[in-house]
Amino acid sequence: MTEHSSERPKGRLAVASPETKQVAILPPLREHFPSSERVYEGELRVPFRRIELGGGEPPLQVYDTTGPEGCDPRQGLPKLRQPWIDQRAPQSDGNHSQMHYARRGLITEEMRFCALREQVSPEFVRDEVARGRAIIPANVRHPETEPMIIGRNFLVKINANIGNSAVSSSIEEEVEKLQWAIRWGADTVTDLSTGKHIHETREWIIRN
Incomplete structure (x- = not known):
């Protein structure tokens, strides 16, 4: 019989509060965009979203902000740069x-x-x-x-504002907000947190 440890998975991101829950990983891209897949171009692996069209039309390739899939938020995203x-x-x-x-x-x-x-x-x-x-x-x-x-001479970019307050929200909720904002097309995310553990919260946001 397998024993389950009560310890949290270790990663490069720690939390100050023992009440912080495990941060969820978003579902695969295809769950929300069933006709799309993420493709990469060039040696730098620049991401695009390829949309399959009906009626014999060729696929449509569009700008993609969704980021790498399946990454453990406790480990953070790969250090691309x-x-x-x-x-x-x-x-x-x-x-x-x-x-x-x-x-x-x-x-x-x-x-x-x-x-x-x-x-x-x-x-x-x-x-x-x-x-x-x-x-x-x-x-x-x-x-x-x-x-x-x-x-001014480039594509329009979308910003999403997120942030905790003194009365509500937590690190895992802020990271989840970040993930969903990027999934639905935000190019940049601004953290306006005013509650507890601000520096720690921002570290999680930057790493994810």
Whole structure:
């Protein structure tokens, strides 16, 4: 007979409150989009959602924000950008911003990733960032993020606001809000928490 341990699964994300419940993993993408699948393009594995159409029409490929599937929230998402960050580190002068690289004439992996997502050239992305007309939110402390670009000459982006309060919500609820916001199309998520364990809550949100 198998014995079940009462201990929580260990991961790189811990919780301060023993009352924190296990964070749920979202159902597979196909459960909510039965005619869709996540596909990847290029060596950087840029994600898209491919939608199967009826009537003999070819599949439609659209921008995808849903992120990796099946990841344990206690472990966090894979660190997609870590190899890119590490590769640039030896030549770094301390400024790691995408604007800094763009103004030096460099095209980073993040710029190439955004270019394929937006169906434009990497040079166009670099030039728009260098001129201050677009930004790529890609802090080196957030290597899990899939690069995206915000600017007047790019696709419209959607932000979702989430956050706990002094009277309600918890870490697992905030992570679940984050997961659902991304599943339904949010490009960015802003945490407006005002309750307990704010720093811990934000760490969970950033890692997921």
